[in-house]
Amino acid sequence: MKLLTGTAPDQGKPQVFAVIDGRAVLLAEGDLTHIIAAQAAGGTLPAPAPDAPNYDLAQITPTRLLDRPGKIVCLGLNYAEHAREGGYDVPDYPAMFLRAATSMIAAEAPMILPKASVTFDYEAELMVIVGKGGRHIKQADALNHVFGYSVFNDGSVRDYQRKTHQWTAGKNFDGTGAVGPFVVTPDELPEGASGLRISTRLNGRVLQDSNTSDMIFPVARTIAIVSEIMTLEPGDMIAFGTPPGVGHARKPQVWMKAGDVVEVEIEGIGICRNPIQAEGDEAAQGFAAQ
Template sequence: MRLVTYTSGSGDAVGLVQGETVHDVAKLVADAPADMIGLVAAGPAVLDRLREAASGAGEGQPLGGVTLRRPIARPGKTICLGLNYVDHAKEGGNEVPEYPALFLRVNSSLVDPGAPVIRPRVSEKFDYEVELMAVIGKGGHDIAEADALGHVFGYTVFNDGSVRDFQRKTTQWTPGKNFDGSGPMGPWIVTADELPQGAHGLAIQSRLNGQVMQDSNTEHMMFPVARTIAIVSQVMTLEPGDVIAMGTPAGVGFARKPPVFMKAGDVIECEIEKIGVLSNPVIDA
């Protein structure tokens, strides 16, 4: 299933996307949670009811007639991996890590699908990073790798927009990864049952103004989804609605010769096979 958070005339709602139509989940399933985190936390029973209702869903709204929001408006935790593809680690002159580079994003940095991403006034080095993002469905602490995929609700697309000069100001990446309006997410969540285990073997690509910049496959992740969940959950308790961005492949702007950075008027598209396309225009702050 493809699940969205969207805005229509009556405010935000959770929707089920079928083709080019979106159906209000609250109208399909009685007593369905009103937001995506609630739906994620409700567990398999509600999803089973939703699947059954979807087969007989009546007329919905045209997908093009609603405004999509990021699938989870305010994740409890947005956990990100750096250097998770060997080619990306090498293009930046980094050692291949034995333990994932982990950092957090704040909610004010997140952006809706289709909404502008913002190049800050203090930098001209605003870079793109297409990433697979896992959505935690069942919480837990110290989760075994063998059990980890059972904790995944689904997957979406993330663009880890990075302000490179601020990222390099310290050994901690927090400044360059948390500018307001820098990290788009969406356009929807595809439930885990519709994708290969761990979202393995999916083509992943970014395009800047239609030109392919990154072109790889999730099979090349050094720390796959299950292993990442096991590692992260040793440190912190994962909760329903937490999201984990799984790192980006080679082809980012700062490593190109000459470098290529996003600027006002650009359009950045991030696509993952079987999930979808996340597209955003770029504006200046």
């Protein structure tokens, strides 16, 4: 099933919709939290009521998939050519860092160009939403812990990212990462979401164009590794790194500016589109952005 979280024109609150025949059919109130929890407890996805309201997709304003996500675990250097373009060795163990919930916004919401920097870079990434939680998950069973797959538009503040050997600062400015608007359940995609085209367009110009089959650490292996370290819980998110073509590795370098529009697309899942806005409009920043 393909799911969408957003607000309909006659509603002032987030709802979950099933995307059926190109239309958004009301499935549940709120965000995905309760649906994920119910499935993790052994339930099944709900089906829309026969008389459920339905809308054109364009009528739905996307909202965050999860209003208060749990852990957001991110992989760096998960495509060999991206590691090389950044001057790094190809890792034999995943480079991991965490993102704060306050750094995350919805698709279509403005991504915030910080006052502190002009080196605002784009990254296309696959995002996994954890369903059933666990610790020490076996790789052979790991895909059974995936609720669904989404698109992550990972804005990165490069000068802050490189201030230290830890990437946390450059990856956690408020309102710099967007996820959504769609979540696709595993039965609708190839195993582990492998073999999907992944790309970035900035103002319509294709700057990244790769395939998820090129990931060094695919989904099942990554879940097994992460769960060696920490308990994964329903609603946690794991971002799977970006392919080559990022702005800081280009000559001349390409940075996102206020007024730009960045689109990340993953085949079979959808497009996460966001305008770039200079910091200053408080209503659009960080966790205030729906």
